[in-house]
Amino acid sequence: MFKGKNQDQATNSLITVKGTEVTPKRAVKYLGVHLDHMLTLVQHVKTRISATQAMMGLMRRLGGTTKGLPVHQATKIIKTIVIPQLLYGSQMWWRGTGKKRARYEEYCLDIINRTLKAAIRAALPVYKTTPIGVLHPESRIPDARTPPDEARDRDCLRMGKLPKEHPVAEAIGRKAHKKSQIEST
Secondary structure (H helix, E strand, C coil): CECCCCCCCCCCCCEEECCEEECCECEEEECCEEEECCCCCHHHHHHHHHHHHHHHHHHHHHCCCCCCCCHHHHHHHHHHHHHHHHCCCHHHCCCCCCCCCCHHHHHHHHHHHHHHHHHHHHHCCCCCCCCHHHHHHHHCCCCCCHHHHHHHHHHHHHHHCCCCCCHHHHHHHHHHHHHHHHHHC
16 A cells, blocks of 8 residues: 555555545554555654654653753663664564664664664753763663664564464474475485
C-alpha cells in the first residue's frame, strides 16, 4: 500500500478491500512501527525521536543546573522511558555492532545518538559547554549502539527458551537445520 517516490497521487489506482477504498501512502503504521515504501524505517525513527523530544522538553522543566529533579531520578527516567521509546522497533533495522551498515542505518543511529545526548544534557546539571565525552560516564547511560545489541541478545535468549512446539521455535529449528546442512557440505 505504498506510494512510490516519483509517482503522482492521481495516477495511482485505488484499491478496494472489503468494500473500502484504500489510497497508497508514503508510510504505513503497523504494530507501532512506521514502514516506508523502501523499508528503511527512517520515518519510524523520526517519529520516535519527535515523541522523545516532547518528553525531553518536560524533563528540562523539571531539571536545571542549580535545583530541580535529582540526577539519579532523571537518569532513571532516561533508562526506563526515553531509551526504550527511542529504540522501539530497532530490531528491524539494527544489524549489530561491527557489521557493515547501510547509509540509512548510520543516519538513524546518528539522530538517535544526538537525541540521547540531548536527553542526558537535560537530565544532568551541566552547561551547554560541557564536553560530550563526559556525559555518558557521568550519567552511566550507554551509547545508542549498546541497547539495540542488548535487545537483540535478549530476544535470542527468549526465542531459545520457547517450547519445541511453538511456531517460532519450529521456524528457527528449520532454519538452523538448513544452515547446518549447508555448512556440512
